Amino acid sequence: MKILNKLGISRRSMPLIATFVVFIALYVYGGVSYRNFFSSRVFFNLLTDNAVLGITAVGMTFVIISGGIDLSVGAVISTTAMAVAVMTQAGVPNAIVIPVALLYGTVLGLLMGFIIEYFKAPPFIVTLAGMFFSRGFGYVLSLSSVPIVYEFYAKASAFGIKIGNGRFTVPGIALIAVIIIATFLSRRTKFGRNIYAIGGSEQSAVFMGLPVFRTKILVYTLSGFCASLAGFIYTFYTLSGYGLAGIGLEMDAIASAVIGGTLMTGGYGTIFGTLIGTLIQGLIKTIISFNGQFSVYWIRLFTGGMLLLFILLQKAFVAGTAGMKKADG
Amino acid sequence: MGLAEGKSIPKIVWPLMALAAILLFNLILTDNFFRITIRDGHLFGSLIDILRRCSPTMIMAVAMTYVIATGGIDISVGSVLAISGSIASLVVWGGSTDYLAGDDTAIYAAVGLIIVIPLLASIALGAFNGLMVSVVGLQPFIATLILMTAGRGIAQLLTGGKVLNFSHAGFEFVGRGYLFGIPFPFILALGVLLLGLAITKLTPMGLYIQAVGGNKSASFFSGINTKLVILFVYIFSGFAAGLAGLVMTADITGADAGFMGLYMELDAILAVVIGGTPMEGGKYNLKGTVVGVLIIQTLTTTILTRGVPPEYTTIVKAIVVLVVLIIQSKKVRELIEHRNLLKAVKASEAV
Numbered sequence: 001m002k003i004l005n006k007l008g009i010s011r012r013s014m015p016l017i018a019t020f021v022v023f024i025a026l027y028v029y030g031g032v033s034y035r036n037f038f039s040s041r042v043f044f045n046l047l048t049d050n051a052v053l054g055i056t057a058v059g060m061t062f063v064i065i066s067g068g069i070d071l072s073v074g075a076v077i078s079t080t081a082m083a084v085a086v087m088t089q090a091g092v093p094n095a096i097v098i099p100v101a102l103l104y105g106t107v108l109g110l111l112m113g114f115i116i117e118y119f120k121a122p123p124f125i126v127t128l129a130g131m132f133f134s135r136g137f138g139y140v141l142s143l144s145s146v147p148i149v150y151e152f153y154a155k156a157s158a159f160g161i162k163i164g165n166g167r168f169t170v171p172g173i174a175l176i177a178v179i180i181i182a183t184f185l186s187r188r189t190k191f192g193r194n195i196y197a198i199g200g201s202e203q204s205a206v207f208m209g210l211p212v213f214r215t216k217i218l219v220y221t222l223s224g225f226c227a228s229l230a231g232f233i234y235t236f237y238t239l240s241g242y243g244l245a246g247i248g249l250e251m252d253a254i255a256s257a258v259i260g261g262t263l264m265t266g267g268y269g270t271i272f273g274t275l276i277g278t279l280i281q282g283l284i285k286t287i288i289s290f291n292g293q294f295s296v297y298w299i300r301l302f303t304g305g306m307l308l309l310f311i312l313l314q315k316a317f318v319a320g321t322a323g324m325k326k327a328d329g
Numbered sequence: 330m331g332l333a334e335g336k337s338i339p340k341i342v343w344p345l346m347a348l349a350a351i352l353l354f355n356l357i358l359t360d361n362f363f364r365i366t367i368r369d370g371h372l373f374g375s376l377i378d379i380l381r382r383c384s385p386t387m388i389m390a391v392a393m394t395y396v397i398a399t400g401g402i403d404i405s406v407g408s409v410l411a412i413s414g415s416i417a418s419l420v421v422w423g424g425s426t427d428y429l430a431g432d433d434t435a436i437y438a439a440v441g442l443i444i445v446i447p448l449l450a451s452i453a454l455g456a457f458n459g460l461m462v463s464v465v466g467l468q469p470f471i472a473t474l475i476l477m478t479a480g481r482g483i484a485q486l487l488t489g490g491k492v493l494n495f496s497h498a499g500f501e502f503v504g505r506g507y508l509f510g511i512p513f514p515f516i517l518a519l520g521v522l523l524l525g526l527a528i529t530k531l532t533p534m535g536l537y538i539q540a541v542g543g544n545k546s547a548s549f550f551s552g553i554n555t556k557l558v559i560l561f562v563y564i565f566s567g568f569a570a571g572l573a574g575l576v577m578t579a580d581i582t583g584a585d586a587g588f589m590g591l592y593m594e595l596d597a598i599l600a601v602v603i604g605g606t607p608m609e610g611g612k613y614n615l616k617g618t619v620v621g622v623l624i625i626q627t628l629t630t631t632i633l634t635r636g637v638p639p640e641y642t643t644i645v646k647a648i649v650v651l652v653v654l655i656i657q658s659k660k661v662r663e664l665i666e667h668r669n670l671l672k673a674v675k676a677s678e679a680v
Binding site: 069071115118119120121122124125126128129130131132133135136137139140143247248251254255258264265295296297298299300301302303304305307308311312315 | 402404465466467468470471472474475476477478479480481482483485486489490591595598599602608639640641642643644645646647648650651654655658659660661
């Protein structure tokens, strides 16, 4: 441990470093085992295919750092995509479709945040009600799959900056942009610092005079916005809206954050870790599809195994600093 | 303070009022909702249907109450349910999926085996959760998230991702049968309720559970084996999820590993919280949980029997959940108690 201290690495950042090492190891394993794995196509596909999960997981990370949880995100993604599809069918101009789609999750998040904070209701149940509402609203819009008719979406879907034999697509660009903005938000703004403070100890944050009420409502609003943005991006893959889309995605987003080193008790976590947590889940899928022998059902099993591994790692490293948590959180 | 406390309302009243409101709505507006007839020697009617359909959720919610009372949560029950159902449907076919390829010579297993093997597996899964929480010391949400994620994969691997259908008169009774005219699944749910009550009322376990949920370290230092208490509630929860899986598999005579029990952990947790058990643990309200389950199922049945398009079901559910939650919230209770206090003050001034 002394060596680590000399290198300027704290014990608490060890889980994140471990996550990163596992990510590199998985990537190298894939590259050694399969031909063409080290191509830029595989790398950029990894970004493209995991953009929806990654963007959602960023919002979830903020919520978890603040000490809460948001179960509504999967349903918000599906309903946003559905809303886009239904509006294009009705001939609503795209200049209205996009802001309305992005506003849907944002407003829902704002409402849930308000109910959670004003009534001191458990986030787990309030966002669960948000999930029920959003799924229902999606079905009310349409029970069947609705195709998106505007050319804009087909063009956006086909667009990509060619790098090597890969393409840096719109979803990939959006994911990287969200990661950069969110990292700035969490590390360089008052809002970001307040979230960590509240998650570390809400009571202390109140005594410090931090705007707890406002910050926590904003956290759920931000998560709702991220989910809606992810839902909008989702339309580029499917070019349609479908009520059953995004089922179980909320748990994958939580897994991304946890694998990335975010503590479920709140107060600690990084956006970069969440990106790596998302990409590890993506790598598992890519390796299994390259392998071809394992059935897709192994994906869940491996993801669960990864979760277990990382949590035990976190446990081992955080246990030593548990007493310090309140002090430096 | 004494005045306000004297006037405070027992917590069970709110969920009971919500249930009464839904029933009253049906009494006035839905024809024959309360009519119970006897058909082929079985009770028959909307109310009986509610009891039958709520059974799997009730079985899980009773166990979930104890988990939440210790300050924990078990989000793996939906996946454990799917594993239990998948194992059961495999055992029915003698452990092979050959019949899918047209091999009809597969042996039908005995009912005892079909029931015992999945239950043992579920208990083992519950023990895994319990050990992760108590011995390893993981947060309950994360500890059970592992099995929630991996569990569905296990269930799909067991069945090869196929829906295993069967017909087995003996086993089907578990999900479709009637005993003394009452749906058998509901009798099983009552059985789990009684089992829970017996363990918590006849042994000190009930007290231990509340102590662990109230203050874990204090209970540890007062000599309670907190690890064993926590292990127990997760094992009970795993067992309950396994039993619920048997009921559902026997009812639909097949197991769809991918979708079976999906989101049922959330329904079970919802029932517990609507019933007035706080998610922070400590005090629990088992009667409230039963009422909570009945609220959710009566609501669903009402929406279906009233011919409301099914797509509105979850919206109505969301609204009712929020209303019940808000009525029970600290904020509203403070407002009510504040008003009661003012009234009491006024009354004493009038004298």
